[in-house]
Amino acid sequence: MSTETPSKIQKILAAGHLAVTSEVGPPRSADGLVIEHKAKLIADYVDGINVTDNQTSVCRVCSLACCIRIKQMGLEPVLQMVTRDRNRIALQSDILGAASFGINNILCLTGDHQHFGDHANAANVFDLDSVQLIATVKMMRDEGRLLGGHEFQVRPQMFIGAACNPFAGPNVALRVARLAKKAAAGVQFTQTQCIYNMNTFKEFMKIMVDRGLHEKVAVLAGITPMKNVGMARYMQKRVPGIDVPDEVVKRIGGVPKEKQAEEGIKLAIEQIQEIKEIPGIKGFHIMAIEWEEKVPEIVKAAGLFPRPN
Amino acid sequence: MIRAVGKPIEEIIGMVQDFNKLLIAGCDGCVTVCEAGGLKEVKVLAAALRLYFTQAGTSKQIEETSLTRQCDKEYLAQLRDSIDGYDAVVSLACGVGAQFVADMYTKKVVFPGVNTSFMGATEERGWYVERCQGCGQCILAETGGVCPIARCSKRMLNGPCGGSEAGKCEVAPDIPCGWELIYERLKTLGQLDRFEKPVTPKDWTTSRDGGVRKILREDLRV
Numbered sequence: 001m002s003t004e005t006p007s008k009i010q011k012i013l014a015a016g017h018l019a020v021t022s023e024v025g026p027p028r029s030a031d032g033l034v035i036e037h038k039a040k041l042i043a044d045y046v047d048g049i050n051v052t053d054n055q056t057s058v059c060r061v062c063s064l065a066c067c068i069r070i071k072q073m074g075l076e077p078v079l080q081m082v083t084r085d086r087n088r089i090a091l092q093s094d095i096l097g098a099a100s101f102g103i104n105n106i107l108c109l110t111g112d113h114q115h116f117g118d119h120a121n122a123a124n125v126f127d128l129d130s131v132q133l134i135a136t137v138k139m140m141r142d143e144g145r146l147l148g149g150h151e152f153q154v155r156p157q158m159f160i161g162a163a164c165n166p167f168a169g170p171n172v173a174l175r176v177a178r179l180a181k182k183a184a185a186g187v188q189f190t191q192t193q194c195i196y197n198m199n200t201f202k203e204f205m206k207i208m209v210d211r212g213l214h215e216k217v218a219v220l221a222g223i224t225p226m227k228n229v230g231m232a233r234y235m236q237k238r239v240p241g242i243d244v245p246d247e248v249v250k251r252i253g254g255v256p257k258e259k260q261a262e263e264g265i266k267l268a269i270e271q272i273q274e275i276k277e278i279p280g281i282k283g284f285h286i287m288a289i290e291w292e293e294k295v296p297e298i299v300k301a302a303g304l305f306p307r308p309n
Numbered sequence: 310m311i312r313a314v315g316k317p318i319e320e321i322i323g324m325v326q327d328f329n330k331l332l333i334a335g336c337d338g339c340v341t342v343c344e345a346g347g348l349k350e351v352k353v354l355a356a357a358l359r360l361y362f363t364q365a366g367t368s369k370q371i372e373e374t375s376l377t378r379q380c381d382k383e384y385l386a387q388l389r390d391s392i393d394g395y396d397a398v399v400s401l402a403c404g405v406g407a408q409f410v411a412d413m414y415t416k417k418v419v420f421p422g423v424n425t426s427f428m429g430a431t432e433e434r435g436w437y438v439e440r441c442q443g444c445g446q447c448i449l450a451e452t453g454g455v456c457p458i459a460r461c462s463k464r465m466l467n468g469p470c471g472g473s474e475a476g477k478c479e480v481a482p483d484i485p486c487g488w489e490l491i492y493e494r495l496k497t498l499g500q501l502d503r504f505e506k507p508v509t510p511k512d513w514t515t516s517r518d519g520g521v522r523k524i525l526r527e528d529l530r531v
Binding site: 113128 | 462463464465466467468469470471472473474475476479480489492501504505506507508509510513
């Protein structure tokens with residue numbers, strides 16, 4: 001994982017612990033307390049809190065503002081940053097801004113296409129892509145230089161992350177190759193897409209380990225508990241790049257409606273237990289979408305609590 | 310080649326209704342090939358407008374023509390003697406041609422009759438797909454002959470993103486993922502080593518981001 005930063009997540013990984021991160025989605029209004037409330041719910045159960053950046057291209061409070069708030073609560077934010085909405089000037093500016101508040105983790109993403117969101121008629125930017133953003137953060141951190149060539153003294157101390165999606169098939173080897181490209185650009189950890197298809201994920205991890213890539217990039221397995229069968233069906237049919245096998249839909253749908261949330265949590269815990277045994281895994285990224293209050297229960301039941309200091 | 314589609318007749322009627330003498334001007338270039346703005350489409354549009362205005366009880370003079378190319382002054386000059394006889398011109402050329410008509414005949418009202426869409430190829434008759442965005446710095450040599458700027462919906466230089474499914478783009482299931490195409494092509498060519506090498510940020514100054522673009526060929530100028 002090369003360069004050392006003050007990141008708590010990096011320290012926990014370096015000490016050989018399984019890391020646990022989670023994420024909170026900002027509100028679609030100027031209510032800053034929403035993030036504070038969500039962060040408090042999970043604070044003691046995770047090592048880092050991602051804040052999504054206008055996820056699914058729906059306009060929300062910006063990730064940077066929320067990360068500053070989380071940092072000021074004494075917690076560990078992970079700044080998610082997509083290249084869809086900002087060019088290289090704005091991206092680097094926000095990285096410097098985040099670093100000026102002591103934010104030490106960044107997740108570099110290209111971002112969903114805007115056609116999914118609430119401003120489908122917007123122009124997109126995509127001046128850089130995620131790989132180029134990774135390389136840019138690395139250059140700013142390790143060389144103290146901007147893409148335009150300007151050199152500066154106070155460098156952003158970022159632990160650099162990226163997403164990866166083993167399920168955006170059909171070719172799993174291609175997905176490992178893509179992560180290898182991110183590793184070559186400087187990525188240090190990855191949080192995967194929500195895992196439901198365990199066979200594909202195991203195939204992905206096997207190629208990772210065979211190539212020795214798991215030593216270069218810490219893989220945090222993405223876990224999203226299903227709230228009900230409606231969510232399972234929606235994720236199966238509507239969310240791009242997510243692979244929900246029929247048996248998952250059947251399992252959640254196979255219990256009475258009032259028991260489906262419980263079944264979803266149970267499945268998430270079982271997934272964590274199973275993934276723990278997969279060689280090369282370095283932690284978990286629990287994305288409980290608008291269900292943050294369930295994170296403590298999942299972390300505890302999965303044997304991931306208490307968190308190391 | 311430039312691809313265009315005819316504007317809806319209602320939109321054209323809305324533009325021309327206050328003008329009495331109209332010239333519908335086609336172009337024998339790209340828009341003829343994609344059957345959006347050649348002489349055939351000029352005739353169809355003129356007939357439709359005549360029918361509409363006759364039924365509406367309005368008398369209009371509507372003439373038809375098509376020029377070899379509307380993006381060349383020598384062909385546009387052929388309108389010089391007749392242009393004053395019209396109140397407005399509906400150009401069925403691409404946006405380049407329509408603007409060139411307006412440039413040359415500054416006092417004439419010029420309406421676009423087509424929506425200029427993209428530079429693309431004919432997959433089949435009536436099925437045109439974008440292939441190039443004219444970024445000004447061709448990188449096809451590095452990407453197995455498949456352009457990620459035009460064929461990835463996020464113009465990624467290090468794709469594919471995580472949104473593709475079964476080789477299709479997240480934007481629409483009928484768009485092949487450009488980066489899946491590149492990966493497969495590089496594999497076929499035995500050049501997969503290129504795929505894992507990060508591509509540095511692109512210099513967009515030769516794209517639209519550098520301002521209005523021009524080519525000055527001193528060797529061709531007299």
